[in-house]
Amino acid sequence: MEQIIPKKPISVESNWQKELAKSFTDPTKLLDFLDLDSKNYRQHIKARRLFPMRVPRHFAHLIEKGNPNDPLLKQVMPLSDEFVSEPGYTQDPLEEHDTAGRGVLHKYDSRVLLMVKTGCAVNCRYCFRRHFPYQDNAVSKRQWDDALAYIASHPNINEVIFSGGDPLMANDNQLAWLAEEIAAIHHVKRLRIHTRLPVVLPERIDHAFTTWLTRLPLQTVLVLHANH
Numbered sequence: 324m325e326q327i328i329p330k331k332p333i334s335v336e337s338n339w340q341k342e343l344a345k346s347f348t349d350p351t352k353l354l355d356f357l358d359l360d361s362k363n364y365r366q367h368i369k370a371r372r373l374f375p376m377r378v379p380r381h382f383a384h385l386i387e388k389g390n391p392n393d394p395l396l397k398q399v400m401p402l403s404d405e406f407v408s409e410p411g412y413t414q415d416p417l418e419e420h421d422t423a424g425r426g427v428l429h430k431y432d433s434r435v436l437l438m439v440k441t442g443c444a445v446n447c448r449y450c451f452r453r454h455f456p457y458q459d460n461a462v463s464k465r466q467w468d469d470a471l472a473y474i475a476s477h478p479n480i481n482e483v484i485f486s487g488g489d490p491l492m493a494n495d496n497q498l499a500w501l502a503e504e505i506a507a508i509h510h511v512k513r514l515r516i517h518t519r520l521p522v523v524l525p526e527r528i529d530h531a532f533t534t535w536l537t538r539l540p541l542q543t544v545l546v547l548h549a550n551h
């Protein structure tokens with residue numbers, strides 16, 4: 324979410340960002356790490372063209388070495404079945420293209436969802452948003468101001484959801500700015516953050532994150548995406 328202007332310049336990369344940069348993006352390297360023979364995966368690896376592979380080191384260490392059926396591996400390893408298209412299935416099962424403004428989904432009267440960040444730390448093969456046109460939904464600072472004005476002009480909205488992608492892929496200056504602007508809207512009572520990062524990149528829950536989160540004058544709920 325580089326479009327949001329941070330309060331202070333970011334001088335050093337956070338530890339979690341360094342960990343993220345070490346993620347596996349090449350299926351062959353992940354298979355080597357797991358003591359699995361990449362020759363058995365030649366057809367499957369091609370599916371990374373449909374949706375890139377991305378696996379943080381922490382998550383890779385949770386996968387049992389030498390086990391091709393490990394359930395965590397199956398969540399992240401490209402599969403040739405991804406090329407199969409079945410009648411009756413759609414790439415947009417939730418029909419999320421109708422937004423209430425750039426980066427804003429407003430389906431339910433009392434809550435609004437903000438697509439705070441378009442990327443994820445891990446690319447889950449089953450992701451229902453893998454085809455979402457994130458590139459068409461990047462949000463500028465002015466558009467975030469519009470989103471805030473939209474929330475302010477809808478007094479029935481009492482809950483804001485940070486989603487994405489994974490919202491915790493945004494840095495803390497950006498998140499704190501947006502959260503504080505939302506907290507200043509008097510009818511918003513609750514901030515919900517939907518994230519998978521504590522599971523796949525636990526380094527993300529650091530002092531900088533908990534500091535701004537716990538200072539917010541809102542009820543805060545962290546919704547974890549955990550699969551096993």
Ligand code: SF4
Binds near residue numbers: 442443445449548
């Ligand atoms: S973390 Fe969530 S949004 Fe990101 S790829 Fe996985 S299922 Fe999709």
